[in-house]
Amino acid sequence: MEKRDGLLVVLSGPSGAGKGTLCRELLRQEPNIQYSVSATTRQPRPAEIEGIHYFFRTKAEFEGMIAKGELLEWAEFCGNYYGTPIFAMEQALSAGKDVILEIETKGALQVKKRIPHGLFIFVAPPSLEALSERIHKRGTEAEEVIAKRLATARQEIKLVTEYDYVVVNDEVPAAVHRLRSILVAEKCRVQRNPFLFKEEHS
Numbered sequence: 458m459e460k461r462d463g464l465l466v467v468l469s470g471p472s473g474a475g476k477g478t479l480c481r482e483l484l485r486q487e488p489n490i491q492y493s494v495s496a497t498t499r500q501p502r503p504a505e506i507e508g509i510h511y512f513f514r515t516k517a518e519f520e521g522m523i524a525k526g527e528l529l530e531w532a533e534f535c536g537n538y539y540g541t542p543i544f545a546m547e548q549a550l551s552a553g554k555d556v557i558l559e560i561e562t563k564g565a566l567q568v569k570k571r572i573p574h575g576l577f578i579f580v581a582p583p584s585l586e587a588l589s590e591r592i593h594k595r596g597t598e599a600e601e602v603i604a605k606r607l608a609t610a611r612q613e614i615k616l617v618t619e620y621d622y623v624v625v626n627d628e629v630p631a632a633v634h635r636l637r638s639i640l641v642a643e644k645c646r647v648q649r650n651p652f653l654f655k656e657e658h659s
């Protein structure tokens with residue numbers, strides 16, 4: 458059978474909607490998907506490990522990556538830079554592996570411009586109240602950062618119409634089930650399986 462490129466999955470939506478939790482659970486259930494480790498200038502949180510959760514970089518190092526064209530997309534989010542390194546992602550995709558990016562909305566829209574055949578999924582919180590509660594519960598940000606993140610979330614939610622799918626994160630197991638179903642359906646799309654029909658039409 459003909460080898461095909463992996464699927465690029467972009468999981469996006471407001472911070473605190475639970476993208477990270479859904480992504481981790483999806484990867485636990487689907488270990489063949491590769492997680493794209495982002496670069497950031499944000500300080501590591503306790504328990505975050507270099508190269509696993511992020512590549513932690515200084516502002517100058519990050520700007521160097523931008524200048525050298527090493528990032529597929531990048532965005533400033535609440536005072537820090539975040540970006541997707543191209544190299545590991547391209548390598549995995551061309552080896553036929555699916556890759557997942559967990560990124561905010563400005564970056565996701567840049568990816569959509571560059572790779573329109575990616576799969577774009579918006580993770581939405583059940584409500585803005587639920588979002589506020591989650592960010593507070595996480596307890597990793599100061600109150601003014603939380604306020605900034607909530608204001609950003611209101612803007613991000615308006616961009617949902619740019620995506621292929623929306624998953625409301627009401628219950629993690631149900632939301633992960635929906636994500637997995639989307640991936641299964643997407644791989645069955647006729648446009649994603651051109652080689653199946655090559656013989657008949659040539």
Ligand code: 5GP
Nearest residue numbers: 472495531532534539540541559560561564
């Ligand atoms: P956090 O600081 O909570 O880890 O991430 C803040 C926001 O940045 C989250 O919405 C997260 O999904 C997003 N993010 C993480 N990595 C990237 C990236 O490589 N590019 C972009 N555009 N956003 C990212």
